[in-house]
Amino acid sequence: MTLIIEQCLNGLQFGLLLFLLAAGLTLVFGIMDLVNLAHGSLYMIGAYFAATFAAWTGSFVLGAMLALVATLMVGMAVEVIAMRRLYGRDHLDHVLATFGLILFFDESVRLIWGPEGMSLPLPSWLNRSVQILPGINYSAYRLAIIVVTLVVAVLLYVLVMRTRMGMLIRAGASNREMVGALGVNIKLLYTLVFGLGAALAGLAGLMQAPILTVQIGMGENILILAFVITVIGGIGSIRGALVAAIFVGFVDTLGRAFFPDLLRMVLSKDAASTAAPALSSMLIYLLMAIVLVVKPEGLFSAGQK
Amino acid sequence: MTGWLSVRNIVIVALLAALVLLPVYVELGGNRFLLTLFTRIVILALAAGSLNLILGYGGMMSFGHAAYIGIGGYAVGILAHEGIFSGFVQWPVALAASALFAAVIGALSLRTRGVYFIMITLAFAQMAYYIIAGLARYGGDDGLTIYKRSQFVAPIDLSNKVQFYYVCLALLYGSIYLIWRLVNSRFGLVIQGVRSNDVRMRAIGFPTYRYKLACFVIAGTLCGLAGALLANHTDFVSPGIMYWTRSGDLIIMVVLGGMASPFGPLFGAVALLLFEEMLPFVIKLVGTPFFGEAAARASEYWQIIMGPLLLLVVLFARRGIDGLLAKVGAKVRAKVRT
Numbered sequence: 001m002t003l004i005i006e007q008c009l010n011g012l013q014f015g016l017l018l019f020l021l022a023a024g025l026t027l028v029f030g031i032m033d034l035v036n037l038a039h040g041s042l043y044m045i046g047a048y049f050a051a052t053f054a055a056w057t058g059s060f061v062l063g064a065m066l067a068l069v070a071t072l073m074v075g076m077a078v079e080v081i082a083m084r085r086l087y088g089r090d091h092l093d094h095v096l097a098t099f100g101l102i103l104f105f106d107e108s109v110r111l112i113w114g115p116e117g118m119s120l121p122l123p124s125w126l127n128r129s130v131q132i133l134p135g136i137n138y139s140a141y142r143l144a145i146i147v148v149t150l151v152v153a154v155l156l157y158v159l160v161m162r163t164r165m166g167m168l169i170r171a172g173a174s175n176r177e178m179v180g181a182l183g184v185n186i187k188l189l190y191t192l193v194f195g196l197g198a199a200l201a202g203l204a205g206l207m208q209a210p211i212l213t214v215q216i217g218m219g220e221n222i223l224i225l226a227f228v229i230t231v232i233g234g235i236g237s238i239r240g241a242l243v244a245a246i247f248v249g250f251v252d253t254l255g256r257a258f259f260p261d262l263l264r265m266v267l268s269k270d271a272a273s274t275a276a277p278a279l280s281s282m283l284i285y286l287l288m289a290i291v292l293v294v295k296p297e298g299l300f301s302a303g304q305k
Numbered sequence: 306m307t308g309w310l311s312v313r314n315i316v317i318v319a320l321l322a323a324l325v326l327l328p329v330y331v332e333l334g335g336n337r338f339l340l341t342l343f344t345r346i347v348i349l350a351l352a353a354g355s356l357n358l359i360l361g362y363g364g365m366m367s368f369g370h371a372a373y374i375g376i377g378g379y380a381v382g383i384l385a386h387e388g389i390f391s392g393f394v395q396w397p398v399a400l401a402a403s404a405l406f407a408a409v410i411g412a413l414s415l416r417t418r419g420v421y422f423i424m425i426t427l428a429f430a431q432m433a434y435y436i437i438a439g440l441a442r443y444g445g446d447d448g449l450t451i452y453k454r455s456q457f458v459a460p461i462d463l464s465n466k467v468q469f470y471y472v473c474l475a476l477l478y479g480s481i482y483l484i485w486r487l488v489n490s491r492f493g494l495v496i497q498g499v500r501s502n503d504v505r506m507r508a509i510g511f512p513t514y515r516y517k518l519a520c521f522v523i524a525g526t527l528c529g530l531a532g533a534l535l536a537n538h539t540d541f542v543s544p545g546i547m548y549w550t551r552s553g554d555l556i557i558m559v560v561l562g563g564m565a566s567p568f569g570p571l572f573g574a575v576a577l578l579l580f581e582e583m584l585p586f587v588i589k590l591v592g593t594p595f596f597g598e599a600a601a602r603a604s605e606y607w608q609i610i611m612g613p614l615l616l617l618v619v620l621f622a623r624r625g626i627d628g629l630l631a632k633v634g635a636k637v638r639a640k641v642r643t
Contacts, residue, residue: 035420085620091420092366096560097619099553104612111606224431224549227424235420278439285432289413292425296416 002136007257008250009132013142015249016149020204021222022229022241023156024197030236031173031193034083035091037098039201039226040219041105042078046071046202047209047218048109051118060123067206068199075198079191087190106216117215120206145207152203153242160238169193173236225252228284232291234298244299248284255283312634313627317568320575324474328467340466346578347473348534351480353558353570355527360556361565362488363520364500368423369410369430370555373403373525375547377532379437382449382542392455392463396533403529404522406433411521415514418503431549438544448543455537463537473534477571480527485567487523496520497565561618563627572626584610 025039049070054063082101086094121127122141129137160166171179172186180186205219212218229248233240260276267275291299324347331340352374359365380399389395414425443449454463463469487493498506499513506513536542545551554577562573584607592600622629 029420035423082616091423092360092556092560093619093623095366095368095423095553096556097616099550099557100612100615100619102550102612103608103615107606107609107612111609220549224428228428231421231424231428277441278436281435281439282432285428288425288428292413292416296421298421 003257005133005136006138007254009138009142009146010257011250011253012246013146013249014253015246016146016153017204017208018222018225018229018249019153019242019245020149020200021226022233022245023153023238024200025226026230026233026236026238026241027200028194028197029230030238031169032083032087032190034086035094035098036083036197037095037223038078038101038105039197040223041102042071042075042198042201042219043205043208043222044109044214044216044219045074045105046205047120047214048113048118049202050206050209051120051214052113054120060120060126063120064206068202071202071205072195072199075202076191076195078198079194083194084187084190102220109216115216117213119213120209122210141210148203148207152200156200156238165189165192225284228288230298232288232298234300237298237300240298240300248287251287252284255280259283311631312637313630316630320568320571321478328470332467340470342578342582344466344470344473344538345535346574347470347477348531348538349555349558349578350571350574351473351477351534352528352531353555353562353574354477354480354484355524355531356555357559357562357564357566357570358484358487358527359521359524360559361569362493362500363496363517363524365415365517365521366423367414367426367521367524368549368552368556369426369428369433370524370528371547371549371551372410372430372433373407373528374532374535374551375433375437375542375544376403376406377529377534378536378542378546379443379449379532380529381455381533381536382451383443385451385453385455386443386449390453390456392457395455396530399529399533400526403532404526407522407525408518411518411525415517415521427549427552430547430552434544434547434549437547444543446544448541448545451536451540451542454540455533469537473538476530476534480530481567481571484527488567492516492519557615561625563625566625566627569625569627576626581607581611 021039021043024042025036028034028036028039046067049067050064052063053066053070054060057063057066078101082097086097126141126144128140130140130143132138132143158166160169168179168184168189172184172189176186179189201219204222208218208222225248229241229244232248233242233244259280260272263276263279264272266272324343327343328340331337352370355373356367356370359367377399380402381395384390384395384398410426410429414422414429417425437443438446454469457463461468461472463472488497495506495511495513495516498511499517503513532546535546558573558577559570560573561576562571563569585605588607588610589600618625624631
């Protein structure tokens with residue numbers, strides 16, 4: 001029972017983390033109609049910045065804040081230098097250009113930080129477990145991730161749906177020229193949105209950093225998961241991203257934790273232990289296939305394409 | 306001047322002839338490494354050509370094309386591991402497995418279009434990657450060594466490097482011809498019609514989904530053949546050959562060479578792989594007089610140049626090498642006329 005609750009919380013934590021990535025991806029796609037493969041690179045850069053700044057300042061929180069600002073800056077710089085020229089072009093162009101950016105970022109990181117990878121140690125006040133229910137302990141840090149991501153999700157909702165900037169963002173999504181003609185600096189707005197997406201990816205990266213090692217290519221695997229989430233949730237829908245991210249987080253975590261045992265009940269022990277790793281990594285893709293068969297546009301399609 | 310004698314055709318004929326004559330040059334004392342490199346280029350050109358069929362002619366932006374290289378390669382690798390070396394078994398199985406995978410993936414992915422299609426093909430290819438990386442019996446992450454190349458009847462011996470090169474080259478030229486015939490057939494015209502306007506094609510009565518699926522399966526099967534060749538070439542298969550960046554490389558080859566052009570993928574494969582091989586040397590050569598040791602170190606990081614270069618190609622040379630040749634040809638013709 002303890003294990004199940006713990007794994008459920010892990011699933012929720014992973015799902016919410018994925019949401020941060022998928023939200024940035026879907027925001028950029030929904031508003032600028034831009035496919036950004038380099039989103040995973042921003043996640044990686046966030047983690048590297050955090051590890052560096054934390055070692056530099058000696059404080060985890062301060063390092064994380066600095067890393068967040070730095071990733072935001074990198075994101076905005078990327079938008080101004082490269083992305084801006086890609087709006088309104090073919091999606092294939094986006095794919096190629098951002099693929100080029102991935103190569104660039106991976107090599108830059110190798111050049112600056114070396115190929116070994118880094119680790120980001122947790123401060124002692126986070127590196128312990130807390131009692132969440134009588135008799136059940138859970139990692140304080142993972143709990144902190146859940147709280148932070150939930151707060152960010154709420155802030156994001158308020159920003160997009162309740163503020164003037166959010167209104168302009170949504171207006172820009174439906175008609176870029178018209179918003180520009182009404183005297184809004186749409187270029188700046190897009191730069192800010194792209195920076196926001198980058199910061200969300202960076203936040204996900206720096207929060208994941210203490211759990212995994214910080215290494216080159218760390219953003220690529222998780223980027224694919226973020227893609228799966230945007231497809232399931234419906235591209236351009238933040239609400240869809242949230243639901244799908246939590247769903248995928250649960251399926252992936254619980255699948256890896258319990259699927260091998262389930263399989264062992266049906267198959268022989270040998271067959272189960274060979275098939276389990278392959279099959280449990282397939283689960284989320286099967287889920288995606290089912291969603292596609294039922295609703296090709298995703299669960300919460302924004303309805304605009 | 307006749308229509309045939311254009312700059313583009315001269316370059317094409319020169320390239321095709323050079324590829325045929327390459328082993329002769331190597332035998333006459335050229336660098337043996339060239340043969341290995343060009344076998345690889347030829348195989349990847351075959352894979353890129355199959356991608357061009359769906360990406361260039363069909364307008365289907367598949368980002369999971371490397372999966373078939375992996376499936377074709379692993380079909381050969383797994384059969385060899387189980388003691389079946391006959392190429393008459395291995396290759397048909399490789400083709401059939403790729404075709405089957407393409408049929409399943411295509412049937413699901415083609416229900417969507419645009420960005421969804423890109424992301425879904427990518428995700429499914431990654432799924433195949435994880436499945437194969439999870440096969441502990443066949444090496445898992447570490448890959449699988451192939452101790453014996455595919456066996457065919459007597460005169461054909463794939464472990465002879467020159468023979469193997471010519472087999473690959475023959476298959477490449479055959480595939481270019483096949484694709485050329487295919488896209489100019491009624492089937493190919495429907496596929497190209499779908500690229501420009503799917504809705505209209507449906508309105509005049511073509512079941513476009515079936516046409517696209519058939520095209521998708523043909524491309525996947527051809528790429529599976531490239532996978533079987535690649536496994537024989539390296540005597541080794543690992544999940545790395547089907548990692549998603551490999552799909553990205555294939556797309557780069559197609560776009561760099563020129564989409565929807567019969568020889569484009571060949572141009573692209575030659576250009577990209579030669580570039581990859583040469584860039585570190587060029588950086589070292591040009592940089593050393595100015596920066597000394599630093600240039601040698603910088604040459605390890607050549608991808609830092611590759612990335613932005615790709616961006617520039619996308620921004621400024623959208624029609625690729627094929628388009629460039631056509632442009633040069635037009636200029637030359639204008640000059641000749643005046």
